[in-house]
Amino acid sequence: MNRASLLAFIVACIVWEVVTRYFDIPRYIFPSLTVILIEMWNNAGVFIHNTAITATESLLGAVVGCAIGLAVGYLMALRRLAENILLPYVIGSNSVPVVAIAPLLALWFGHGLLSKVLVAAFLCFFPIAINAYDGLRDRGGVFKELFSVIGASSDFYFWNLRVPLAIPFLLAGAKVSVVLAVIGAVVAEFVGSDAGLGFGMLQASYSLNTPRLFGYMFVSCILGLIFYGSIMLIELLLKRSRRWEWAFG
Amino acid sequence: MIAADAISFAFGREKVLSKVSFRIDRAEIVAVLGPSGVGKTTLLRCIAGLLRPETGKIEIDGSAPEVAASEQKIGYLFQQDSLLEWRSVQENVRLPFEAASVKLSSDEIDQRIFKSLQLVGLVDASTKFPHELSGGMRQRVALARALAPDPRVLLLDEPFAAIDLITRERIMIELHAILREAETPTVFVTHHIEEAVFLSDRLLLLGGKPAIIVDTWEITLGLTRTDAILSQPEFLDIVLKLKQKLRSGEWSRQ
Numbered sequence: 001m002n003r004a005s006l007l008a009f010i011v012a013c014i015v016w017e018v019v020t021r022y023f024d025i026p027r028y029i030f031p032s033l034t035v036i037l038i039e040m041w042n043n044a045g046v047f048i049h050n051t052a053i054t055a056t057e058s059l060l061g062a063v064v065g066c067a068i069g070l071a072v073g074y075l076m077a078l079r080r081l082a083e084n085i086l087l088p089y090v091i092g093s094n095s096v097p098v099v100a101i102a103p104l105l106a107l108w109f110g111h112g113l114l115s116k117v118l119v120a121a122f123l124c125f126f127p128i129a130i131n132a133y134d135g136l137r138d139r140g141g142v143f144k145e146l147f148s149v150i151g152a153s154s155d156f157y158f159w160n161l162r163v164p165l166a167i168p169f170l171l172a173g174a175k176v177s178v179v180l181a182v183i184g185a186v187v188a189e190f191v192g193s194d195a196g197l198g199f200g201m202l203q204a205s206y207s208l209n210t211p212r213l214f215g216y217m218f219v220s221c222i223l224g225l226i227f228y229g230s231i232m233l234i235e236l237l238l239k240r241s242r243r244w245e246w247a248f249g
Numbered sequence: 250m251i252a253a254d255a256i257s258f259a260f261g262r263e264k265v266l267s268k269v270s271f272r273i274d275r276a277e278i279v280a281v282l283g284p285s286g287v288g289k290t291t292l293l294r295c296i297a298g299l300l301r302p303e304t305g306k307i308e309i310d311g312s313a314p315e316v317a318a319s320e321q322k323i324g325y326l327f328q329q330d331s332l333l334e335w336r337s338v339q340e341n342v343r344l345p346f347e348a349a350s351v352k353l354s355s356d357e358i359d360q361r362i363f364k365s366l367q368l369v370g371l372v373d374a375s376t377k378f379p380h381e382l383s384g385g386m387r388q389r390v391a392l393a394r395a396l397a398p399d400p401r402v403l404l405l406d407e408p409f410a411a412i413d414l415i416t417r418e419r420i421m422i423e424l425h426a427i428l429r430e431a432e433t434p435t436v437f438v439t440h441h442i443e444e445a446v447f448l449s450d451r452l453l454l455l456g457g458k459p460a461i462i463v464d465t466w467e468i469t470l471g472l473t474r475t476d477a478i479l480s481q482p483e484f485l486d487i488v489l490k491l492k493q494k495l496r497s498g499e500w501s502r503q
Contacts, residue, residue, distance in 0.1 A: 142331045145299050150398075151319040152348035160347070164335050246334040246380045 031211040036218070039211035046200070051219050054185050054197040057113060058223065061120020062181035066174060069125045073132025077162075087133075094126040098184060102191045111192040120184035127176040135169025136162050168247045171235050178227035186220055197223075250274060250434045251402050256295055256305035257459070258288070264459035265291050268305065271453055271462060273402070276432040278425075280445035283455035284495070289438035290328075292455070293404050296436065297325050310401045317401070321349055324395030324403040324433065328410045330387040332379040338390050339375040342366060345398045365397035368427055385416045392424070396431055403428070405437035409444065418476065421447055425474045442491050446484060447474055454494075464494075 013033055019025075020032035027035055040047055072090060075082040102119045109115040136158075138144070147157045189198025197216050204212035238244035251273040258266040265288040273279055281289050294300040296307055298314030309317035317323050332341050342365055346358045353361075366372045369389040379387055388408060395403060408424065409417045425448050428435050439445050445452055452466040468487065470478055478484050 142327050142329055143333075145294075145297075146325070146327065146331045147348065148299060149297055149318050149323055149325040150345040150348045151321050151350065153350075156348050160344070161333070164333070242378050242381070243335050243337075246378075 028208045028210045031214060036211045036214045039209075040215040040218070043212065043215075047215065047219060050195055050197050050200045050216070051223065053195045054182070054189065054220070055223055057116040057185035057188070057196065058120050058178075058181040058227065060113075060117045061184055062124050062178045062227065064117060065121035065124025065181060066128045066177055068121065069128030069173070069177070070132050070170075072125075073129045073134075074136055076129075076133045077136035077138070078158075083133075090126065090129050090133075093122070098123055098187050102184075102188045106188070106192045111194075115191075116185050116188040116193065116196070119188035120181040123180040123184035124177040127180065128170070128173040131169040131173025132166065135166030138162065139165070167238075167244070171231060171238075175228055175231045175235075178231055179224045182220060182224045182227060250310055251296065251436065252306075252308045253292075253296065254306045254308075256292070256302040256307060258291055258295055258300060258302045259459075260291075266295070266302070267457075267459035267461050269455075269460070269462055270305075271465075273434045273436065276434050277450040278428055278435045278437070278448055279451045279453060280449035281436060281438040281453045281455055282442065282445040282491070283438075283440060283460065285440050287455050287458075288460040289440070289455055290406055292460075293325075293406050293436065293438050296402075297323055297404055319350065321345055321398040322401040324398070324400035326388075326391055326395050326403070326405045326408050328407045330379075330384075330391040332387055332390055332394075334379050336378075337375065338366070338371060338377050338379070338382070338393075341379070341390055342394045342397050344394060349398070361397050361399065362393075365393040368396060368430060369393045370423070383416075384412050385420045388412060388420065389423070392427065396427075396433065400433060403431070403433045403435040405435065407439050408437065409439075409441070417444075418479070422474065422476055424448065429472060442488055442495075443479070446470075446487050446491070447478065452491075454491075466491075 017033045020030055025032075031039075072086060076086050076090070077083075098119065101122055102115075105115045105118050105122075109118060143161055144157070147161060152160070185196065186198040186201070189196035190202060193199045197220050201213055201216045201220075204210070204216060235248060239248040251271075253269060253271050255268040255270050256266055257264070257268055269292060271279075281292060283289050291300060295302050296309070296314060298307075298318045307314050310322055312320070312322070314323070333344065336344070339362060342362045343358065346353060346361075362375075363372065366375055369392055371386065371389055371393060374382065374386065374390075379390070382390065392408070409420060412420055421444055428448070437448065446468060447470075449468050452464075452468060453462050454464040454466070455461070456463040466487070470481075470484060
């Protein structure tokens with residue numbers, strides 16, 4: 001966070017606090033920032049518990065979704081037959097609303113961890129699959145000719161040219177995927193669960209505990225930012241290395 | 250070492266090369282000179298096995314180009330330097346050894362990489378990355394990579410195309426010294442007459458549509474070429490004659 005964004009954040013918080021207090025907006029409609037923070041502080045144990053559950057589901061979902069996305073992207077990039085068969089389904093999968101797939105997965109796999117992980121993985125899958133497909137695709141050109149002239153095998157060509165060239169694509173896909181994993185886990189918890197941020201949000205909304213609802217939304221945002229930040233950190237480390245700075249210049 | 254016998258090539262219906270023949274039997278530098286688009290790079294790609302001629306036969310050291318490439322008998326310098334940005338200079342030069350089906354000992358590989366970098370004067374830059382180098386240095390790394398496996402032939406495709414005019418002259422002189430020392434039979438293509446005359450022992454003039462070899466010139470400027478040659482009457486006379494030939498249209502009518 002740079003100085004300008006920190007300043008904007010502080011100003012937004014002050015405006016929020018002043019407006020809600022000045023107009024005396026009821027806390028069940030739009031609570032002030034301090035009311036939300038007090039609610040979170042007083043119920044820290046519940047918040048931590050629910051956050052840990054959603055974080056676990058999101059993390060596992062991100063790992064599974066990225067692994068499957070990578071495998072499908074790899075297949076589509078390498079085999080024309082796989083590209084022809086899989087690409088329409090991969091694109092189609094992105095158009096299926098997660099609120100439709102979540103109840104279905106809950107029906108098939110129950111209300112435990114597995115269905116949450118699968119919903120998170122489902123949302124993660126598309127960005128990583130399409131970026132892996134784009135990044136690993138054979139670009140031909142002078143590099144292909146170079147590898148041909150030095151007598152390189154297709155495996156050597158893949159690992160020593162296509163994979164390194166795909167790294168910026170994969171990181172771009174991962175940045176989107178990991179944030180979607182959090183959304184997937186929360187939506188899955190909405191459908192059926194007894195813990196997690198989604199469950200907490202539902203409970204808070206049923207009891208008109210709007211400060212707590214806002215609290216869960218904050219935590220959900222922070223979780224997404226942490227996931228996104230972890231990929232940004234990898235990108236930053238690569239950017240600062242002499243070997244990879246060209247890719248992220 | 251390179252024998253091209255009546256090579257013809259077409260892109261679809263468009264015939265590019267017609268019965269091009271030549272031989273290179275010793276460590277000489279042969280320039281293929283011709284106007285842009287005549288088919289010089291196509292000829293070079295056929296020699297490297299990147300394109301397959303419709304008719305005719307190419308042999309490199311007695312093998313078909315594809316076999317020669319798999320045995321790393323061909324060194325190829327592209328118009329763009331084609332360096333892998335995520336590999337250091339040394340790692341770029343190491344690439345052909347990693348790709349080779351027959352592995353050498355690591356000591357021998359290190360020695361060859363060192364020798365090759367020494368030849369192009371880049372030993373001190375071996376740990377740098379391509380984006381830290383100038384255009385001329387990048388091209389020298391690519392040349393070191395092409396020379397490191399000790400190829401039987403070296404093919405250069407307009408090696409100075411991406412280099413500015415001021416650097417070009419300096420690099421041209423350096424390249425000649427490197428090629429002389431490497432003693433590798435070399436074919437290079439260019440549309441730049443001065444460059445072709447300065448670097449080569451023999452000139453093949455490519456012209457017509459489809460292209461044929463319209464003339465062959467022996468260049469007798471001596472084995473050592475320095476910048477002094479660029480102002481010698483003999484050099485200027487050859488350049489002038491070639492330019493007159495080009496302007497007269499004699500070149501393309503053949």
